[in-house]
Amino acid sequence: MVVCKCRKATKLYCFVHKVPVCGECICFPEHQICVVRTYSEWVIDGEYDWPPKCCQCQAVLEEESGSETTRLGCLHVIHTSCLVSHIKSFPPHTAPAGYVCPLCSTTIWPPKNVKDSGSRLHSLLKEAIMLTGLEKNLFGNHPVSLAVAESRGPPPAFASDPIVNVNASSSPSKDGINITEGYTAPSTVSEIMEIDGPSPAGNFIKSSSPVVRVL
Ligand SMILES: [Zn+2]
């Protein structure tokens, strides 16, 4: 493990800039078409081919290509349009693990070398895969949407925090303030119930979709 500029631990290393990169920073424009492999590979042999080529059509990649290229989880770079046509070239009943990198045959989803599923590499690769309209085939049973992961988290937090407070305030009340506590506790609970239904779902759809687009 090495430490990326942004202080995340990573095992990936940009052979061109000779710096560690994480699943986030690997997507910065400066590394867009860089040769990136694991740090342990670099230690053994830092040689690499330059200029880099699209792992599908073998055309030389241009530095200014920007979003026209996509980094696969095997760390190969592919034209986004080549990725789309590559994915579409698989038979329709291909299993998720059957969609592989054209060069090294590593399964495209989930990205093999980046474990942090919230990384920019994940978002960009996901976006590129969604251009094919075949995302269901590729994603299979792997949880993909950030929104799904997030919406599972907050509702229990919303639900449990106020209940803990109510319990905490109502149990000492047995000593004397029974009536006051009796009035406040149920009203708090009913407010929570009302808020709980519509708001978390709405919030999470609103807050998570721009995140996905921005990334
Ligand atoms: Zn980083």
Ligand SMILES: [Zn+2]
């Ligand atoms: Zn680089």
Ligand SMILES: [Zn+2]
């Ligand atoms: Zn290409």
Ligand SMILES: [Zn+2]
């Ligand atoms: Zn590959």
